[in-house]
Amino acid sequence: xxxxxxxAEIDEIAELNDLGMVDGVTTNPSLIMKSGRDxxxxxxxxxxxxxxxxxxxxxxxxxxxxxxxxxxxxxxxxNIAVKLPLTWNGLKACKVLSSEGKMVxxxxxxxxxxxxxxxxxxxxxxxxxxxxxxxxxxDGMELIADIRQVYDNYGYETQILAASIRTVNHVTQSALxxxxxxxxPPKVIKSLVNHPLTDQGLAQFMSDWAKTGQNIL
Numbered sequence: 001x002x003x004x005x006x007x008a009e010i011d012e013i014a015e016l017n018d019l020g021m022v023d024g025v026t027t028n029p030s031l032i033m034k035s036g037r038d039x040x041x042x043x044x045x046x047x048x049x050x051x052x053x054x055x056x057x058x059x060x061x062x063x064x065x066x067x068x069x070x071x072x073x074x075x076x077x078x079n080i081a082v083k084l085p086l087t088w089n090g091l092k093a094c095k096v097l098s099s100e101g102k103m104v105x106x107x108x109x110x111x112x113x114x115x116x117x118x119x120x121x122x123x124x125x126x127x128x129x130x131x132x133x134x135x136x137x138x139d140g141m142e143l144i145a146d147i148r149q150v151y152d153n154y155g156y157e158t159q160i161l162a163a164s165i166r167t168v169n170h171v172t173q174s175a176l177x178x179x180x181x182x183x184x185p186p187k188v189i190k191s192l193v194n195h196p197l198t199d200q201g202l203a204q205f206m207s208d209w210a211k212t213g214q215n216i217l
Contacts, residue, residue: 001174001175001179001180001181001182002023002024002052002180002181002182003016003021003022003023003024003181003182003183003184003189004022004023004024004025004026004052004053004055004161004181004182004183004184005021005022005024005025005026005183005184005185005186005189006025006026006027006031006163006165006183006184006185007025007027007031007185007186008027008031008032008034008035008037008042008043008046009034009035009186010042010045010046010049012186013025013046013049013050013186014049015186016186016189016190017049017050021189022050022052023052023181024050024052024053024054024055024081024181024183025046025050025052025053025054025055026054026055026083026105026127026161026163026183027042027043027046027054027055027056027057027083028055028057028083028107029057029059039056040076043056043073043076043077043080044076044077047076047077047079047080048077050079051079052079053079053080053081053103053105053124053125054077054079054080054081055080055081055082055083055105055107055125056073056076056080056081056082056083057082057083057084057107058070058073058082058083058084058093061085061087061089062089063089063090063092063093063096066084066089066090066092066093067093067096067097070082070084070093070097070102070104071097071100071102074097074102079103080102080103081102081103081104081105081124081125082097082102082103082104082105083104083105083106083107084097084104084105084106084107085106085107085108086106086107086108086109086110086114086117086118090106091106091117091118091121092121094106094118094121094122094123095121095122098121098122098123098124099122103124103125104122104123104124104125105123105124105125105126105127105161106118106121106123106125106126106127107127107129107163108127108129109126109127109128109129110128110129110132110133110143111143112143112146112147112150115128115147115150115151115158115160116150118158119151119156119157119158120156123158124158124159125158125159125160125161125181126147126158126159126160126161127161127162127163127183128140128143128144128147128160128161128162128163129163129164130143130144130162130163130164130165130166130170130174131164131165131166131170132164133164134166140164140170141170141173141174141177144160144162144173144174144177144179145177147160148160148177148178148179159180159181160178160179160180160181161179161180161181161182161183162174162179162181162182162183163182163183165182165183165184165185165188166188167188168188168191168192168194170182170184170188171184171188171192
């Protein structure tokens, strides 16, 4: 499973990228706002840093304007994935941009039917939002499983990008179900390393080692 990091903070991306934990990056208008950077400038810097897809989102709501913005964003670097909302206009833009050979990430997916439409429109990635469904007491992981089954049933090549990841359990369940990609904030990716038994075991090792009075260096 690929790991995309959901942030526009260069330092956070660089740290994870150095460890080989970054297969791509997702951004959105909210993350750009938090970074305080110009969208073109920060997106170019991210694209120079990582080799995988970097999702950059349009802000227009009409198809023709989405297409124009998508083309502009795609000029930033070859690894740009134009991010479009799952609306009818977004699907129109997806069809045009994907037909031009551009990577497209269709976002804000909350149903299997939406995912099916995105695949038929040529989306490279579909981004179902797990956490936001969980907020409504709807099982977000069930949506991932259903999309996986439908895509496998008919051989769609659109990659399932599990988004709105908020917990380590979301990552585990996405991997078990067969999501192609997860995108998560840096703190969630880093927290995957944590386990209380690891901490306890290390504390015991350090205590026993101190009693030997030895040094390795």
